[in-house]
Amino acid sequence: MSLTIGEISYTNVIPAFYCMQKEKLRAETCRFEPKVPAELNKGMKNGDIDVAAISSFAFGDSVHEYELLPDLSVSSYGKVGSIFLFCHKPIEAMEGTNIALTSSSATSVHLLKVILKEFYGFENINYKTMTPDPETMRKENDGFLLIGDDAIQASWSMEENWYRYDLGELWYKNTGLPMTYAVFAVRKEAVKRHPAVVKKLYNEFLSSKRLSLSSYFDAMVKDVQTEHGGTMSFWKSYFRGLHYDFLEQEKKGLLYYYELIYKYGYFTQPVNEISIWSSGNEVQYLS
Ligand SMILES: C=C(O[C@@H]1C=C(C(=O)O)C=C[C@H]1O)C(=O)O
Incomplete structure (x- = not known):
């Protein structure tokens, strides 16, 4: 075998x-x-x-x-460079919003959820898992999470008015850990x-x-x-x-x-x- x-x-x-x-x-x-x-x-x-x-x-x-x-x-240790939450408001204002999550990931989608609960105290976010396509993800949602090459490509093409948060950086800033x-x-x-x-x-x-x-x-x-x-x-x-x-x-x-x-x-x-x-x-x- x-x-x-x-x-x-x-x-x-x-x-x-x-x-x-x-x-x-x-x-x-x-x-x-x-x-x-x-x-x-x-x-x-x-x-x-x-x-x-x-x-x-x-x-x-x-x-x-x-x-x-x-x-x-x-x-x-800090920025990972390919796991991004894109949102059209600052992260501090994301309570009560809709966030689309890439269906390719397991670590990062849960990392985002624990970051928003533990470090921002948010309890009311509506998550939806979607295929990683920024065009459709951004249409109905206030933010979306991409990982890997999808995140890198999106970071090259997203308009300036979208906020972009690197999850590795948010984790490190709040925990001091890799x-x-x-x-x-x-x-x-x-x-x-x-x-x-x-x-x-x-x-x-x-x-x-x-x-x-x-x-x-x-x-x-x-x-x-x-x-x-x-x-x-x-x-x-x-x-x-x-x-x-x-x-x-x-x-x-x-x-x-x-x-x-x-x-x-x-x-x-x-x-x-x-x-x-x-x-x-x-x-x-x-x-
Ligand atoms: C650094 C990355 O890590 C990846 C993220 C994963 C996940 O979120 O489940 C899984 C494998 C990693 O290779 C990335 O995709 O950008």
């Missing part, structure tokens, strides 16, 4: 895949499936996908099914089935991250610019603004996010502990 690997179809996760030796992994029966985060979350939950970068919200929601691949994530949007997860039963392949894949993720952010950085940025437009300097600062590690501070930020998610009823159980995959040996617990 093969190992199915989900790949977020947004630019932010590229460093973990760009320098990967995919052919070598395909020879080990690995299959790659690019999808938006919400679809990867679903695929991991129902077992169609074995390993993926998934929304950190989805990881916490099924925390007993997964192990976290250490030292990998999509995080930011925010982790995606973690790399493996299903526990996939580790049992294919321990050696998971180990090879993990090493490929780590080496791709290291090479993409060092010697292959310019080549990666050039490829991204060719595909998505924008300037080299925009993409360089976008990637330099993201953090791909998962260490003490990221863990602290994520556990605080999980605490708020539970506090407001978006998790049925609190998440105080995360199983960390460790080379097929003993699993460690982070709490």
Whole structure:
């Protein structure tokens, strides 16, 4: 049986895949499936996908099914550059309004909800989930949330009179902590089935991250610019603004996010502990 690997179809996760030796992994029966985060979350939950970068919200929601691949994530300390609330009033005046949420996300839609409840004290916002199209989202709503490449493209084309809030920045300003949007997860039963392949894949993720952010950085940025437009300097600062590690501070930020998610009823159980995959040996617990 093969190992199915989900790949977020947004630019932010590229460093973990760009320098990967995919052919070598395909020879080990690995299959790659690019999808938006919400679809990867679903695929991991129902077992169609074995390993993926998934929304950190989805990881916490099924925390007993997964192990976290250490030292990998999509995080930011402050501005993330691709998770934006666009609104035609200042955020302080958003109580009682309608906000459209992208259907591609799980982490950011809940992040917006907890930010508006915990830090602004809003209790009366009407949320509607929609496909990520700014033209339709903005028509019937006072604000809308986009993530990933949809958010980047919208930030290039939205008129000046729309306010734009970066959720990573709002989180950092209020907590002093980084925010982790995606973690790399493996299903526990996939580790049992294919321990050696998971180990090879993990090493490929780590080496791709290291090479993409060092010697292959310019080549990666050039490829991204060719595909998505924008300037080299925009993409360089976008990637330099993201953090791909998962260490003490990221863990602290994520556990605080999980605490708020539970506090407001978006998790049925609190998440105080995360199983960390460790080379097929003993699993460690982070709490
Ligand atoms: C940085 C981003 O993080 C993404 C946000 C996600 C979410 O909101 O569920 C999931 C995966 C991340 O790659 C982004 O999409 O802009």
